[in-house]
Amino acid sequence: VKFGVVRFPGTCDDVDALDAAKRVAEAEFLWHADPDLHGVDAVVIPGGFSYGDYLRAGAIARFAPVMESVIEFANAGGIVLGICNGFQILCEAGLLPGALLPNTSLKFVFRQVELVVADATTPFTRASPERLSIPVKHTTGRYYSPEPVPVVLRYARGENPNGSQDDIAGVCNEAGNVFGLMPHPEHAVDDLTGSTDGLTIFESIKQHVSGHALV
Amino acid sequence: MRARVLVRPKAGILDPQGQAVERALPALGFSGAANVHVGRLIELDVEDPAQLPAMCERLLVNPLIEDYEIVESVPTHAGT
Numbered sequence: 701v702k703f704g705v706v707r708f709p710g711t712c713d714d715v716d717a718l719d720a721a722k723r724v725a726e727a728e729f730l731w732h733a734d735p736d737l738h739g740v741d742a743v744v745i746p747g748g749f750s751y752g753d754y755l756r757a758g759a760i761a762r763f764a765p766v767m768e769s770v771i772e773f774a775n776a777g778g779i780v781l782g783i784c785n786g787f788q789i790l791c792e793a794g795l796l797p798g799a800l801l802p803n804t805s806l807k808f809v810f811r812q813v814e815l816v817v818a819d820a821t822t823p824f825t826r827a828s829p830e831r832l833s834i835p836v837k838h839t840t841g842r843y844y845s846p847e848p849v850p851v852v853l854r855y856a857r858g859e860n861p862n863g864s865q866d867d868i869a870g871v872c873n874e875a876g877n878v879f880g881l882m883p884h885p886e887h888a889v890d891d892l893t894g895s896t897d898g899l900t901i902f903e904s905i906k907q908h909v910s911g912h913a914l915v
Numbered sequence: 916m917r918a919r920v921l922v923r924p925k926a927g928i929l930d931p932q933g934q935a936v937e938r939a940l941p942a943l944g945f946s947g948a949a950n951v952h953v954g955r956l957i958e959l960d961v962e963d964p965a966q967l968p969a970m971c972e973r974l975l976v977n978p979l980i981e982d983y984e985i986v987e988s989v990p991t992h993a994g995t
Contacts, residue, residue, distance in 0.1 A: 756977055763974075792977070799980045806931050844928065844980060863929070 804863030
């Protein structure tokens with residue numbers, strides 16, 4: 701199983717995302733200007749400030765050459781994980797429903813949060829425990845959707861760091877193969893930083909993809 | 916042609932920036948200001964103004980969370 705981690709100018713969590721993926725499978729970087737996905741089995745769009753987050757977070761990155769291929773890959777059922785800025789990009793690209801708005805507090809939040817898995821049957825959570833402890837760090841993380849959406853992760857009661865609708869921390873598309881979340885699983889993969897719960901997201905993807913490969 | 920696009924947070928969506936500004940005004944001694952909203956102003960030269968709505972829908976605006984208003988034929992900035 702091979703993960704591809706996309707790098708845009710301004711991405712900053714790419715190295716941690718690559719490291720996290722390599723703890724469960726193979727992984728390599730994908731460059732924003734290169735539409736070739738190099739035969740990866742799953743795409744990770746990591747956090748950061750792609751193209752400076754000018755205009756709106758994720759609005760410009762959505763038109764990068766690599767994104768045209770990611771959209772094609774996703775529409776063909778490929779597994780796509782968007783973390784933080786990656787979540788914002790996937791919403792802007794229309795691969796996920798809804799949008800991310802500035803935190804209600806207008807402040808940058810950076811802390812460990814407790815998450816509740818709302819759907820443990822997805823390709824992204826099948827190996828996860830019921831609750832996860834994973835850090836968040838963002839200014840634009842208030843999830844909003846005018847329509848009901850498939851919720852995968854919620855902030856535990858009292859833990860909502862940004863004012864998101866219904867405590868939503870992560871959502872997937874109707875088909876269930878594209879997932880975006882504001883918390884950073886790639887920063888929770890080693891006991892050194894207090895939790896390895898983030899690894900279960902990458903492990904879930906690996907299990908899902910290898911299951912498909914056996915068919 | 917110089918055009919202007921005014922982008923506003925959609926009605927009904929919480930606008931913490933507007934609220935923060937609204938709270939700051941009385942602190943400076945200004946009274947009677949209410950319903951403050953903070954948006955974005957985009958000015959551009961366009962050859963074909965008929966393309967402006969598509970530009971808004973595809974890039975300049977996120978129609979899910981923002982409303983926009985196009986103003987055509989605005990004066991060019993001095994010095995631009």
